Amino acid sequence: MSLHPLHRQSGRLRPIAAILLTVAVIAGIGTYVLTSTPATPAKATVVTPGIPLPEFDLVAGDGGAFTRDSFEGRWSWLFFGFTHCPDICPATLHQLSLARQGIDSGDALAIVFVSVDPERDTAEAVNAYATAFGDGITGVTGNLEEIEKLTGPLGIYHARVPDTPDTYQVEHGAAVLLINPDAEMQAVFSSPHEVAVLASDTTLIMEQH
Amino acid sequence: MKTLRPLLLLILAGCTPAPTAPVTATDVVAFAPITGDISVAYLTIENHTDDAVVISEVSSPQFARVEIHETTIADGVARMSRRPELEVPRRGSVTLKEGGLHLMLLSPHKPIAAGDRVSLQLNYEQGGMLIVEAEMRSRVRTDES
Numbered sequence: 001m002s003l004h005p006l007h008r009q010s011g012r013l014r015p016i017a018a019i020l021l022t023v024a025v026i027a028g029i030g031t032y033v034l035t036s037t038p039a040t041p042a043k044a045t046v047v048t049p050g051i052p053l054p055e056f057d058l059v060a061g062d063g064g065a066f067t068r069d070s071f072e073g074r075w076s077w078l079f080f081g082f083t084h085c086p087d088i089c090p091a092t093l094h095q096l097s098l099a100r101q102g103i104d105s106g107d108a109l110a111i112v113f114v115s116v117d118p119e120r121d122t123a124e125a126v127n128a129y130a131t132a133f134g135d136g137i138t139g140v141t142g143n144l145e146e147i148e149k150l151t152g153p154l155g156i157y158h159a160r161v162p163d164t165p166d167t168y169q170v171e172h173g174a175a176v177l178l179i180n181p182d183a184e185m186q187a188v189f190s191s192p193h194e195v196a197v198l199a200s201d202t203t204l205i206m207e208q209h
Numbered sequence: 210m211k212t213l214r215p216l217l218l219l220i221l222a223g224c225t226p227a228p229t230a231p232v233t234a235t236d237v238v239a240f241a242p243i244t245g246d247i248s249v250a251y252l253t254i255e256n257h258t259d260d261a262v263v264i265s266e267v268s269s270p271q272f273a274r275v276e277i278h279e280t281t282i283a284d285g286v287a288r289m290s291r292r293p294e295l296e297v298p299r300r301g302s303v304t305l306k307e308g309g310l311h312l313m314l315l316s317p318h319k320p321i322a323a324g325d326r327v328s329l330q331l332n333y334e335q336g337g338m339l340i341v342e343a344e345m346r347s348r349v350r351t352d353e354s
Contacts, residue, residue, distance in 0.1 A: 083243070083244055083245060084245060084247060085289075086247045086248075086249040086278075086289075086311065086313050087249060087278070087280045087289065087307060087308065087311050088280050088282075088287045088289075088307075088308060090240070090243060090249075090348050091307040091308055094348065094349075125244055125245075128243075128244045129243050129244045132243045132244070132348065132349050133348075133349055134349070157285075157286050161288070163291070169289050171286055171287065171288045171289075172286065172287055173285050173286055173287070174282050174285060174286065174287040175285055190285055191282050191285065191287065191308075192282065192308055
């Protein structure tokens, strides 16, 4: 009798079918692993668990108190600079306001701009500067001692540098910090900043919290 | 044939394209102050000549002082340093943009607002200058430009 090419002895699979089945099972397991493993941010350095912010006593642009409690209940991007900064501070605030538009729940994300030049940056000055970039941006200033209670532990360097005999610039850390609703530092974005990455990394970190 | 050659050369001479200016500026963007009175300008400067061009001074009729500055970020710290001059390499260009080189426009003779036109004069060390005009824009933009 002649055997049909597709049939072997009854009840046994051809080796090729066995191989295909194995591949399918492996592929299935692989897909499960890949889709259930959390994605990692492209650029942000995530800090887990978040580092609780220190206590400090500063002033918001509207004249009200700005303290650690002001960070509770919502996510924030925290950035340090000064209003006499012509280039990097406006550029970063603009990038942050654009990035926020690229986040679904972005309306709830606060942008906080803390001055490292309190001598020139009064509450009115930081308020005018910060709010020029849109709603939901808070300018903060206060005594240098209180500002340093925040910059020190967060690793934000700042120093005054003479410019002309009458003026000075302020060197400052250019990182953007992501603060979670428990007033803890959850991630650090080093500069240079990119709008798309700020948006996508922050979305990811908020989802994974 | 002898008379044809000079005739051909004459025709070809008439076909040569008009010469480009030796140094040109493109992508000029100037921002009015957000608060205070510091304005900033960015642009790309192209050098079409075979020699490097050094811009040794920048001035403006609208401002008491214009300075060349550069933002650098090293070890996460943003610093701004004044540059005494700007060299544009031969057959090359220099781009002033956010986060890098920029012109600081200081002490305006009268308050500057978005929409105002300003003029910048870039003087070369070797003599000569480039005049650039710009319309002041608001820093607060809703698009990505």
